[in-house]
Amino acid sequence: MALFKGSQKRLEILSKLVLLIVTCVLSFFLISLGGRVLYDIDHWSVAPVMKDFRSVEALNKSNLEEEKINKKLAKIDVQIERSSIFRNRARRKYSSEKRSFNNWIRARKTIGSSTEDEVIRKRASKLDKIKGVEDRWQDKINALKGKRNRIKKTKNSVYYLRNEIKNQDRSKYSEAYKKFKVKVFIYRLLFVLPILILAIIAFIKLRKSKLKSLVWAYIIFALYSFFWGLLPYMPNYGGYIRYSVGILLTILIGIFVIKRLKDYTEKKKLELEQSMDERVKSVKEDVAVKSYKAHCCPSCEKDFLMNNWQPKTKLIKEILEDEAPDFCQHCGLTLFNKCEKCGNRKFAHFPFCSSCGARESL
Numbered sequence: 210m211a212l213f214k215g216s217q218k219r220l221e222i223l224s225k226l227v228l229l230i231v232t233c234v235l236s237f238f239l240i241s242l243g244g245r246v247l248y249d250i251d252h253w254s255v256a257p258v259m260k261d262f263r264s265v266e267a268l269n270k271s272n273l274e275e276e277k278i279n280k281k282l283a284k285i286d287v288q289i290e291r292s293s294i295f296r297n298r299a300r301r302k303y304s305s306e307k308r309s310f311n312n313w314i315r316a317r318k319t320i321g322s323s324t325e326d327e328v329i330r331k332r333a334s335k336l337d338k339i340k341g342v343e344d345r346w347q348d349k350i351n352a353l354k355g356k357r358n359r360i361k362k363t364k365n366s367v368y369y370l371r372n373e374i375k376n377q378d379r380s381k382y383s384e385a386y387k388k389f390k391v392k393v394f395i396y397r398l399l400f401v402l403p404i405l406i407l408a409i410i411a412f413i414k415l416r417k418s419k420l421k422s423l424v425w426a427y428i429i430f431a432l433y434s435f436f437w438g439l440l441p442y443m444p445n446y447g448g449y450i451r452y453s454v455g456i457l458l459t460i461l462i463g464i465f466v467i468k469r470l471k472d473y474t475e476k477k478k479l480e481l482e483q484s485m486d487e488r489v490k491s492v493k494e495d496v497a498v499k500s501y502k503a504h505c506c507p508s509c510e511k512d513f514l515m516n517n518w519q520p521k522t523k524l525i526k527e528i529l530e531d532e533a534p535d536f537c538q539h540c541g542l543t544l545f546n547k548c549e550k551c552g553n554r555k556f557a558h559f560p561f562c563s564s565c566g567a568r569e570s571l
């Protein structure tokens with residue numbers, strides 16, 4: 210191991226880094242593979258298309274009907290227009306005739322002739338005839354407009370019916386689309402659920418094993434599959450399912466954390482019930498190093514430096530060795546003692562004396 214000569218620590222850091230990279234790379238490949246499988250799963254069933262739900266026959270019929278009605282309307286419009294021209298012509302004629310008649314009557318009165326009753330009657334009846342023509346055209350126009358209104362009503366009902374048909378088609382389509390989404394979700398669930406169950410088992414049993422880098426890669430993959438591959442495809446049902454799953458997950462996580470905490474306190478309690486010798490023996494070297502650095506008791510894990518002040522001129526090592534108590538104030542465990550060989554004060558849980566190298570005999 211020429212590369213790591215003289216440094217156990219460097220080897221440790223490097224191997225941790227390599228394992229971290231292994232975790233990342235492995236989870237990347239797992240996620241890519243899982244994504245590929247999920248993509249294929251989505252294509253097991255074909256998404257419905259709106260086109261397939263259109264009631265073509267009924268819609269075509271309705272279109273034809275509308276076309277016919279439009280033709281009828283156009284025809285009536287032409288008739289109304291033509292009749293209006295005739296009526297206007299009659300109206301103009303009547304008003305000009307009326308004007309000339311009135312002038313004539315006025316002239317006749319001034320001249321004073323009174324023997325022309327017959328002429329007056331004739332002219333008046335001619336005037337009435339012209340008025341009658343205008344009225345007839347007007348009647349015709351009114352009748353045509355009435356007919357037009359009736360046809361318009363029919364057209365509206367055709368419109369209404371067609372909208373009904375379209376709405377029905379749309380709701381059939383959305384129904385089918387909902388079913389399709391549920392199907393996709395179930396297929397995805399069939400794929401993701403076993404992965405999740407395995408991940409939970411791996412998390413509980415193997416997360417601290419020698420293969421933990423691989424296990425964590427798998428757990429990351431399972432989390433990704435769950436949050437990106439399954440959750441977004443969950444049918445909504447007005448949020449019921451999503452919120453329920455959220456509540457369930459939160460409760461499960463809560464239970465897990467509470468249980469862990471309880472297990473930990475119980476373990477600690479059991480440890481504290483052991484005899485002092487057993488407790489001292491059960492402190493492992495890495496725990497001893499950590500607790501020395503953090504000035505915590507290796508058994509009850511409470512801080513044994515009661516005052517937190519740390520003068521900058523004094524090294525933590527000096528503080529520890531000069532001021533730390535011999536025994537833990539919280540559980541009574543021996544913290545510092547004197548070396549049997551050289552008599553120097555030292556942390557009791559290191560395997561060798563740092564002053565003379567004698568093996569710890571505690």
Ligand SMILES: [Zn+2]
Nearest residue numbers: 506509537540
């Ligand atoms: Zn303690």
Ligand SMILES: [Zn+2]
Nearest residue numbers: 548551562565
């Ligand atoms: Zn010593």
